[in-house]
Amino acid sequence: MAPKERKNDPRPHRPNKPNAGAQRTAPTHGKGDRKRTAGKPDNRPSGPRAPAPDAPVWLWGGHAVLAALGNPRRRCRRVLIAGENVETWEAEVAELLEARSDVRKPEIIARHAFAQYLPASAVHQGVAVQADPLDQPELDVLLASLPTDQPAALLLLDQVSDPHNVGAVLRSAAAFGASAVVTTKRNAPGETGALAKAASGALEHVPYPHVTNLARAMETAQQHGFRLLGLAQEATSTLADEAGTDRIGLVLGAEGHGLRQKTRATCDSMVRLPTRGPVAELNVSNAAAVGLYELIGRKTG
Structure with missing residues (x-):
């Protein structure tokens, strides 16, 4: 049955368009929207953030680690030694730790476990230290x-x-x-x-x-x-x-x-x-x- 003709309707007739809403810009959030979302967590990804300048860093490699442990101005937190490299580093590390109060002994871990703390490209030689950055002078x-x-x-x-x-x-x-x-x-x-x-x-x-x-x-x-x-x-x-x-x-x-x-x-x-x-x-x-x-x-x- 054909639709009845509308009489005395001053509004112009506009045919329906498919996906008409898709052609409009997304609505901006008004006050009502802010009220509905207030207090809810924003789960949108914000991208990676650079570490704080004073955040602890991992240093690796024999010379770098031994020098850090021998530096009284450096605060150290953890020392890692790979189980396969204990004979190489344990005695020298232990001697340096005797003069420190922040770390008492190294942690002996499997070599593959270093990947939990260091970049894949790190040539760590089986030893690493987590330490605070040094205070650099003005x-x-x-x-x-x-x-x-x-x-x-x-x-x-x-x-x-x-x-x-x-x-x-x-x-x-x-x-x-x-x-x-x-x-x-x-x-x-x-x-x-x-x-x-x-x-x-x-x-x-x-x-x-x-x-x-x-x-x-x-x-x-x-x-x-x-x-x-x-x-x-x-x-x-x-x-x-x-x-x-x-x-x-x-x-x-x-x-x-x-x-x-x-x-x-x-x-x-x-x-x-x-x-x-x-x-x-x-x-x-x-x-x-x-x-x-x-x-x-x-x-x-």
Whole structure:
């Protein structure tokens, strides 16, 4: 039966459309919606969160762990030794723990159980320690504490983000007696197991302050008498040409990006290493080692 015709209805006739509601935007939540959802938990995923700067970290590898346990400034929480590596580490670890009050003895676990605590890529050598990050000094306080009658060298890293490279830089800094490795709070690694492993114990000995603004930190170093040399392959002067002062800082950038423009402008001079041959550029950790030898090693060797 055909539908009856509507009479005297001023509204225009609109035919039904399939899925008409799907063409409309989702409704916004009004006050009534807030009342209905008030007090209910929000179960939407928020994404991974970065660990707090003072959260405990796992350090692994023989040199890194033994150095951490031997550092009285480091608070340790747990020590793990793989059952297969007890003969290698137990005696040395036990001797270091005798001088500590925070951890009394190591936990002996199966080697495969390390995967519960460490990344799959960790080359842990059967030993690991959970510890609080070290308290790093403020840069101006550190610089003010350096003896004025002795030479000093700084390494300043411009957003070098690879923890293995930064760890290797710390190792070179410890080997040559640099006063600190300064890096940025953003786009630079904090204290991690990978960095500590690459540093091979140097993290416990070399100050590693993070600064908010590298250019301002460089100006602070200059105010304390440091001459800052930026390393760039295209520079005309060599490091040896400019390294004539007792207080000097070597500024290095990340591979591929180099130093940022503001960093370059704040340096006192741009220098290069005297490399030659088909591969003239070194990665940042090798460049730091060669630079420190030029700044410190030649004078003290």
